[in-house]
Amino acid sequence: MKNEEKRVIPVEFTRFYRRSSTCTAVAESSSFLFSSLRGMCPSVKNILLLDSEGKRVAVKYYSDDWPTNNAKLAFEKFVFSKTVKTNARTEAEVTLLENNIIIYKFVQDLHFFVTGGDDENELILASVLQGFFDAVTLLLRSNVDKREALENLDLILLCLDEIVDGGIILETNGALIAEKVTSSSLDADAPLSEQTLTQAWATARDHLTRTLLK
Numbered sequence: 001m002k003n004e005e006k007r008v009i010p011v012e013f014t015r016f017y018r019r020s021s022t023c024t025a026v027a028e029s030s031s032f033l034f035s036s037l038r039g040m041c042p043s044v045k046n047i048l049l050l051d052s053e054g055k056r057v058a059v060k061y062y063s064d065d066w067p068t069n070n071a072k073l074a075f076e077k078f079v080f081s082k083t084v085k086t087n088a089r090t091e092a093e094v095t096l097l098e099n100n101i102i103i104y105k106f107v108q109d110l111h112f113f114v115t116g117g118d119d120e121n122e123l124i125l126a127s128v129l130q131g132f133f134d135a136v137t138l139l140l141r142s143n144v145d146k147r148e149a150l151e152n153l154d155l156i157l158l159c160l161d162e163i164v165d166g167g168i169i170l171e172t173n174g175a176l177i178a179e180k181v182t183s184s185s186l187d188a189d190a191p192l193s194e195q196t197l198t199q200a201w202a203t204a205r206d207h208l209t210r211t212l213l214k
Contacts, residue, residue, distance in 0.1 A: 041168055041169070042116075042120060042121060042124045043062070043117070043169065044114060044116055044128060045115040045116055045117065045167065046060060046061045046062060046066075046072075046075075046114075047059070047115075047128070047132060047163070047164065048076060048111075048113040048114075048115070049136075050076060050111045051146045052109040052111070054076065054077055054084070057150065057153075058160065059076070060157075060160045062164060062166060062167035079097060079102060079113060080111065083095065084111075088105050088106045089105070089106045091105070092104065092126055092130065093105070094122050094125075100116065100117065100118060101115070101125060102114070102115050103116075103122065103125045105133060107144045108145040108146075110145060110146055112129055114126075127172040128172055130172070130174070131163060131173060131174045131177055132159065132174075132177075133174070134175070135175075135177035136149070137174070138175065138178040139152060139155045139159065139178050139182070140152060158181045158184055159177055159181050162177045162181055163177060
């Protein structure tokens with residue numbers, strides 16, 4: 001197919017990227033600059049976690065390329081159909097589909113994907129994928145499968161929030177991501193009267209997310 005190309009990402013190259021302190025500091029302090037930052041900093045269009053049938057487990061979109069839910073579902077189905085027969089279990093692979101670079105890796109009945117524009121550095125995208133996978137592995141205590149993922153969906157969604165915000169890459173170290181998620185989860189269990197305003201807002205957001213996913 002046109003614009004379709006597959007390559008293997010060596011594992012030893014997927015850990016080189018660390019967040020740019022300058023980009024992160026600006027992104028966190030001025031959210032209105034996200035659109036301009038995408039032109040200066042590495043960015044991600046979406047992160048997908050699908051099951052072995054191509055159905056959603058957890059997804060986050062950071063681009064307007066897919067404006068409706070139907071468009072997003074169609075993209076997920078397309079990506080899954082183009083990668084499902086590849087051997088991406090031993091190490092991550094990369095493909096170019098519809099002018100998007102997609103890095104992906106399969107573990108048990110879970111399929112991990114990270115999508116970026118065709119001008120993004122594939123090694124940086126690969127580091128995002130590896131960080132996501134490492135964090136999920138730690139949070140699920142190495143039981144990386146669909147059942148365990150669904151039972152801990154709140155942790156996986158928090159994990160995505162720690163990795164990317166508005167398309168800007170914040171963190172790719174799996175251990176640090178898992179530590180932040182665990183800390184956020186413990187804070188959320190505290191009584192609202194003992195939480196800061198920020199923590200209380202995060203707790204309310206998490207409760208709303210869980211309600212919507214039921």
